Amino acid sequence: MAVSLDTVARAAGLGPSTLYRHFPTREDLMEAVLDSLLSPVRATVAEAEGLDDPAAAFRHVFARSCVLPAAEVRAIGAIAASSDRLSAYAQVMIEELIEPVTQRAQASGCLHPGLTAADIAFFVRMVDIADSADRRSTAVDVLLRGILL
Structure with missing residues (x-):
């Protein structure tokens, strides 16, 4: 269902000009939503740095x-899935988030050589489509046993 940016502005209690000033296109707005949705991953990466x-x-x-x-x-x-631009943006964001921990694990020799952040992001997406917490847990365990040395 397509919703106009004017409708989004009204729902947010903003004037359309305010919304358009910050998000000139629907894709700009959706990138900000993706940023927000991925904030828990960002927090997890920050925890892992310690x-x-x-x-x-x-x-x-x-x-x-x-x-x-x-x-x-x-x-x-x-x-x-709504546009090629947003698909590429989401992929880059996820890869950039997990790249440091992936590189650190590879540098220490504990991650299967040759795996990239793009590979790890793909594995995360594979697990995310599991239809239950038990299946996600099993998939995480199996994948970690296969990629960590």
Whole structure:
């Protein structure tokens, strides 16, 4: 269902000019929504930076990224699927978030060589589509056993 930016502005209690000043296009607005939806992953990455063990840091980010609430995962997927620009934006954001912990794990020798942040982001998306918490947990366990050395 398409909703006009004027309708969004009214619902937010803003004038259309205020909304358009900050978000000139619908895609600009949706990028901001994606930023907001991915803030829990950003917080998880910040927590992992404080862990001394690179494998534990990687495990923390991977496992926590795979258990976002189902509604948020659906929202991220729907927004990303709405345009090529938003799909690319979501992919880049996720890769940039997990790149440091991925590189740190590889540098320490605890992550399977050759895996990239794009690979890890794909694995997270694979887990996110599981239809129950039990299946997500099983998928996280199996994937971590396969990618961590």
